[in-house]
Amino acid sequence: MQRIALIYGGESSEHSVSCVTALGVFTAIDSTKYEIIPIGITKTGRFVLEPVNQEWRLEDFPEVSEDSPELLLPLGGGELRMTSGISLGKIHLAFPVLHGPNGEDGSIQGLLQLCKIPYVGNGVMASALAMDKVQAKALFRDVGLEVASEQVITRDQWEESKSTCLARAKKILKPDAFVKPSRSGSSVGVSLVLKEKDLEAAIELALSHDQTAMVERRVLGREIECSVLEMPNGDLQVSKAGEILVTGRPFYDYEAKYLGAGAELVIPAKLSAKDSSALAKAAMAAFRALGCKGLARTDFFLTKKGWVITEVNTMPGFTPISMYPLLFEASGINYQELVEILIQNGFGEQELTEESAD
Numbered sequence: 001m002q003r004i005a006l007i008y009g010g011e012s013s014e015h016s017v018s019c020v021t022a023l024g025v026f027t028a029i030d031s032t033k034y035e036i037i038p039i040g041i042t043k044t045g046r047f048v049l050e051p052v053n054q055e056w057r058l059e060d061f062p063e064v065s066e067d068s069p070e071l072l073l074p075l076g077g078g079e080l081r082m083t084s085g086i087s088l089g090k091i092h093l094a095f096p097v098l099h100g101p102n103g104e105d106g107s108i109q110g111l112l113q114l115c116k117i118p119y120v121g122n123g124v125m126a127s128a129l130a131m132d133k134v135q136a137k138a139l140f141r142d143v144g145l146e147v148a149s150e151q152v153i154t155r156d157q158w159e160e161s162k163s164t165c166l167a168r169a170k171k172i173l174k175p176d177a178f179v180k181p182s183r184s185g186s187s188v189g190v191s192l193v194l195k196e197k198d199l200e201a202a203i204e205l206a207l208s209h210d211q212t213a214m215v216e217r218r219v220l221g222r223e224i225e226c227s228v229l230e231m232p233n234g235d236l237q238v239s240k241a242g243e244i245l246v247t248g249r250p251f252y253d254y255e256a257k258y259l260g261a262g263a264e265l266v267i268p269a270k271l272s273a274k275d276s277s278a279l280a281k282a283a284m285a286a287f288r289a290l291g292c293k294g295l296a297r298t299d300f301f302l303t304k305k306g307w308v309i310t311e312v313n314t315m316p317g318f319t320p321i322s323m324y325p326l327l328f329e330a331s332g333i334n335y336q337e338l339v340e341i342l343i344q345n346g347f348g349e350q351e352l353t354e355e356s357a358d
């Protein structure tokens, strides 16, 4: 039987979301075909053997226990072992369901490569690029996708001259601006700035999460996302679109995303045939621009002038009630099928790597 390591938890603010995803994936995986080794990453970053718990619910903020037995990943290849020396056997495929720093930014993918373990989903480069909004936007522009205008402020520039940075940021402030860390997620460190006097605090906040802040013009339009899946034959499939309707909050912030406060998902979004087909084209172009593999959720605004892309998520929310799987469910691919396709992709990538090494 093929042995799959389900890797979840992690140091990010989405630790609990990842635990709930792990439960969803664990339940959906065909246990007659695959043996699952559950690897939890604790909030302090330790890798432990942690069985998935059937009771985990997001509202209870589940966590990987620091008391679970620690694991040693096989650098250079070989078997997964407990620190006691007991072998858990060779891992044939890893299925990381981690979000944010060290999970979605290429780090875990690099580690798996060093351990010679093939994995599901995006590689080092695509993960790192998508995580960095400044880099990703440059690539989106290169392939002709519309993006909001921005000013980039690094911590060095800020420390050298706040007034010069603020003068640049001010140019973006019509009608309003979003200030965000270049590398973050879950809306952490993101502010909507309506008045010039609030720019400084917003930049300080963004720079407390990353060394680069982006001051970005507010896009006025409908917030719409779609999911992209790479089929085992390499074709890309784009799901129906979903719309985020934010009501009780200033924007789709952390509370709206995870605490169910003031945001509603409309699946599928009501779109004209012309808008739908332009969206599918743009989503595929974004996926390819970053060199994505396996899956990605692409996030847009539909404006009077057409689609504006905001970002690509290389490990989007993947609990059974997250946007990514729900959009595919509405498009005829259910959660179990999605998990199986991603696993097949992961094994397919391994074959390609082996062929190119021959």
Ligand SMILES: Nc1ncnc2c1ncn2[C@@H]1O[C@H](COP(=O)(O)OP(=O)(O)O)[C@@H](O)[C@H]1O
Pocket (backbone or CB within 6 Å): 148, 178, 180, 184, 185, 186, 187, 188, 190, 216, 217, 218, 219, 220, 223, 251, 252, 253, 299, 310, 311
């Ligand atoms: N330029 C923008 N115009 C309008 N809304 C924005 C803009 N940038 C961000 N937002 C709002 O803030 C939310 C979080 O920003 P985003 O860039 O997607 O960062 P994250 O990676 O944290 O999700 C978006 O879902 C959207 O509601």
Ligand SMILES: [Mg+2]
Pocket (backbone or CB within 6 Å): 186, 187, 299, 311
């Ligand atoms: Mg986002």
